[in-house]
Amino acid sequence: MHELSIALSILDVAEEEMQRHPGAKLDIINLRLGKFSGVVKEALASAYELAREPSPFPLARLVIEEVSGNELQIASLELEE
Amino acid sequence: MTGTPRIVEVRKNVLKRNDEVARALRKRFEESGVLVVSLVSSPGSGKTAFLEKTLTLLKQANFRPAAIVGDLATDNDAVRLARSQAPVKQITTGTLCHLEAAMVEQAAQEWDLAGLDFLFIENVGNLVCPSAYDLGEALRAVLLSVTEGEDKPLKYPTIFNSADVAVITKIDLADAVEFDRKAARANIETIRPGLPVMELSTKSGAGMDEWMSLLVSRRRGHAAP
Numbered sequence: 001m002h003e004l005s006i007a008l009s010i011l012d013v014a015e016e017e018m019q020r021h022p023g024a025k026l027d028i029i030n031l032r033l034g035k036f037s038g039v040v041k042e043a044l045a046s047a048y049e050l051a052r053e054p055s056p057f058p059l060a061r062l063v064i065e066e067v068s069g070n071e072l073q074i075a076s077l078e079l080e081e
Numbered sequence: 082m083t084g085t086p087r088i089v090e091v092r093k094n095v096l097k098r099n100d101e102v103a104r105a106l107r108k109r110f111e112e113s114g115v116l117v118v119s120l121v122s123s124p125g126s127g128k129t130a131f132l133e134k135t136l137t138l139l140k141q142a143n144f145r146p147a148a149i150v151g152d153l154a155t156d157n158d159a160v161r162l163a164r165s166q167a168p169v170k171q172i173t174t175g176t177l178c179h180l181e182a183a184m185v186e187q188a189a190q191e192w193d194l195a196g197l198d199f200l201f202i203e204n205v206g207n208l209v210c211p212s213a214y215d216l217g218e219a220l221r222a223v224l225l226s227v228t229e230g231e232d233k234p235l236k237y238p239t240i241f242n243s244a245d246v247a248v249i250t251k252i253d254l255a256d257a258v259e260f261d262r263k264a265a266r267a268n269i270e271t272i273r274p275g276l277p278v279m280e281l282s283t284k285s286g287a288g289m290d291e292w293m294s295l296l297v298s299r300r301r302g303h304a305a306p
Contacts, residue, residue, distance in 0.1 A: 002178050002210040009095050017091055025084060031095070038212040038239040070242065072213065074091045080084030 003043040006072070007051035007062075013074050015056055021079060026060040028078035033064050034071035041066060099214055102182035106189075106217030113194035116300040117202065119216050121240055122224035123233070124206030127250040127283055129158045131224065132203055134283045136165035138293055139199060146199040149188045151180040153205060168192065179210035182217055198300060208237040219303055226251040227260035234268040241272045246279065246295065253282040 014029050033041060041064055048062045065075070094100055110117045122128050132148060139146040147168040150158045159171035170188045172180060185202060194200070202218060204211045223244035225233050228251060234241045241247065247269050255262065262280065269278055279295070281288025 002213070005177070005181075006095060006213075009098065013091070013093050013095060013097065017089070017093070021089065024087075027086070036239045036242055038209055070213075070239070072095045074093050074095060076091050077089045078086065079089060080086050 003039060003047040004051060006039055006044060007047040010048065010062065010074060011051055011055045011057065014060070014077060017074075017077060018056075018079070021081065024079045024081045026057045026077060026079050028061050028063055030075045030078070031062060031064050032067050032071050032073045032075050034067055034069040036068075036070040037072040038070075039072060096213060096215075099182045102186055103215035103217040106182055106186055107219070109194065110200070110217060110219065111303070113197070114303070115194050115197045115200050116220070116296065116303045117200045117216075117218045118220045118222060118296070119202040119204055119218040120222050120224060121204045121208070121211045121244070122206060122226075122250075123208045123229060126206070126224045126226040126229065128203055128206065128224055129161055130283045131248070131250055131281075132201055133162050133165055134286075134289065135201065135292070135296075136162060136167040138289065139296070140166055142293070142297075144198040144297075145196060146201065147192060147197050148201040148203060149185060150203040151184070151205045153177075158203065174205055178205055178207050179214055180204050180216060181214050185216050199296065208233070208240045212240040212243045220245045220299055222246045222248050224248045224250050225265070227255045227265075228258050231261050231265040231268055234265070234272045238272045241269060241276070244273070244276065246277045247273075248292070249278065249280045251282060251284075252280045252287060253285045 052058055120128050136146050148162050149170045151172045151174055152158055153174055156171040159169045162169045172184050172188050202216055221244045223240055266278055279291055
């Protein structure tokens with residue numbers, strides 16, 4: 001059950017990225033999740049719900065695209081400037 | 082007022098922080114000439130007994146091994162491993178199901194790595210979570226005991242996929258539990274074609290020679306010229 005650590009890492013990477021866009025509002029985090037990444041989509045989705053609440057982006061949605069391989073990558077962020 | 086929507090490409094690994102720490106560790110390990118081997122398996126596969134035997138044999142052959150062991154609770158494993166006279170450090174992870182590179186970095190901090198030939202990292206007994214975390218190791222061994230059944234590789238493909246060698250343990254019990262070696266090897270081959278597979282028994286010592294040769298030859302290939 002390491003999905004919570006994964007969710008926190010996702011928010012960390014997003015936070016780092018958002019520092020380059022001061023004043024912007026983060027709407028969506030697009031994640032590419034590999035079938036062999038060892039991360040379960042459903043578990044990650046619920047862990048993310050918990051993790052985002054105390055984060056700087058309590059309203060940002062996580063959109064998970066399942067792919068083959070062992071990728072675990074933030075593909076893009078959708079934001080409003 | 083609504084802002085202008087915009088999509089920003091990121092393409093960053095979620096575990097990039099762990100990967101960065103692992104990369105730095107790997108470099109340090111390589112520069113020190115220490116071969117770092119991590120062991121992953123489900124609980125009860127005989128990891129600690131296997132590691133104790135490995136440390137003892139390496140000590141007898143005048144190598145300088147050390148070990149870092151991860152467990153949710155207790156330092157029982159470290160106490161067991163210390164019997165081999167090799168330096169051992171315990172990481173107690175609490176509720177965390179895997180080791181991360183930063184934990185290894187901290188555990189290895191006080192050791193003079195150049196004074197070691199081998200460093201083993203025994204991960205928390207778990208076949209799921211450890212697969213995603215690079216620990217800076219040069220070799221990842223996944224253990225599978227004959228009592229677990231031949232289809233473990235099919236059930237946990239991710240960890241078998243991330244390993245460099247598969248070790249089938251408790252082979253002395255194979256007949257008693259009607260373990261089908263061929264099926265187990267075929268299942269491993271399905272998940273990870275070409276993955277080297279070893280069969281051994283910590284208790285009888287069968288197959289330990291092959292494991293020792295692998296370690297020694299990998300270290301030779303690894304050490305700086």
